Amino acid sequence: MRHPILALGLACLAVPGCSGADYAPLTSPPPSMAPVSRAMPEPSAPDYAPDQGFAQWLSGLRIRALSQGINPAVFDQSLAGVGYQPSIIRLDQNQSEFTKTVWDYLDGAVSADRIAQGQAKIAANAQILDAIERRYGVPREVVVAVWGMESNYGANRGRTEVIPALATLAYDGRRGAFFEGELMAALRIVQAGDVPAHYMTGSWAGAMGHTQFMPSSFLAHAVDFNRDGRRDIWSDDPTDALASTASYLAQSGWRSGQPWAVEVRLPVNFDMRLSGRATSRQSRDWQGMGVRTVSGSGLPDLDRASILLPAGARGPAFLVGANFGAIRTYNASDSYVLGVGLLSDRLAGRPGLQGQWPRGDRSLSPDERREMQELLTRRGYDTQGTDGKIGPNTVEALRAWQAANGLMADGYPTPAMLARLRG
Secondary structure (H helix, E strand, O other), rough: OOOOOOHHHHHOOOOOOOHHHHOOOOOOOOOOOOOOEEEOOOOOOOOOOOOOOHHHHHHHHHHHHHOOOOOOOHHHHHHOOEEOOOHHHHHOOOOOOOOOOHHHHHHHHHHHHHHHHHHHHHOOOHHHHHHHHHHHOOOHHHHHHHHHHHHOOOOOOEEEEHHHEEEHHHHHOOOOHEEEEHHHHHHHHHHHHHOOOHHOOEEOOEEEEOOOOHHHHHHOOOOOOOOOOOOOOOOOOHHHHHHHHHHHHHHHOOOOOOOOOEEEEOOOOOHHHHHOOOOEEOOOHHHOOOOOOOOOOOOOOOOOOOEEOOOOOOOEEEEHHHHHHHHHHHOHHHHHHHHHHHHHHOOOOOOOOOOOOOOOOOOOOHHHHHHHHHHHHHHHOOOOOOOOOHHHHHHHHHHHHHOOOOOOOOOOOOOHHHHHHOO
8 A cells, every 4th residue: 555645756757758857846936836915714634545546646647737738847736745535535425415495495595694694795895896796797796695605705615625635536536537627727727826726725526715616617717806916716805706706607698687587476377388497488478478577567578588486386486587597507506596596686685585485395305306207217208317316307207297197287396296106
């Protein structure tokens, strides 16, 4: 059993294609190794453990990194002393499956405390948020809502060193190729001088800073809004993180002047088969079918809008358009988007939901979800897999089965629907 290498420069001598010239140190440190000027959270110490194959894998990674343009000194300094972390793999393997109902999730996401904290953050950062909103066209309340959802307004940014964690996940994780790509992106961030490797902190899975960017998303969307030479999402100053979030949403299709969604009331005779993001209409078409806002007014002008029923026909209904989709690129969960959107409404002083959740319902367990998928597929309504995750394919399959059996076709998976499928 070999211990983790203590310095890649020493190991380099035994690696094919790794010459002394490759490892020659720079005459001065790369810009990312310079002292940082703003308060940075101190990372927690990694818990390395011996692993026979990790050092060999790391040597091969060096060759791949250099072939992709990573500076040898940046690689060697960023990964010097890095070893295998079993705790990271345990976290990856033991993620609890999401079993909360949407209303339980939203009760926490849009709590009174989070609303109060968010309004205080908006007041404290009013000048910078005003500038960000002018630049990117994304309302400050939406940007701050993402901040609240992702890190509780910076309180929970994560203290795990990202590069060592990504190295372990790339070597031994369930999605090695994905995490190796994120590790390469993290090295490019260091190489660009945005943050020293040791201070690139975040979650165990590599999400970083105030608004939890993965390294590849950082490279695509992060901005140096305060013009200090760094795209800094890690320090106590949230300026670049908030601007980068607005940049992300703007580049993901955010349309200025449009709502993230609007709560609506459906007519009694509404065909539930038309609900879901797979069906889109212009707002005036939905209005012609009798759809109205909960206040009874006309619908906002959206050219491609869908009716979303997060808890089926008995729960609240929403008209969603491009801005719902933009938030969803940040986190591909309808519940997350609802959390951001509803929190942003409250931060802006707008009222909360008018519709009532069916709080007597319970969420299906992971095993029950898999059983529902298996039963639907067996009956000819293919869910495109039986992974226990209720996504668009499962919802559409359930909706088709409901329609064929004379049931309200809202695609809402409940214990009652599972019981009918078993019968």
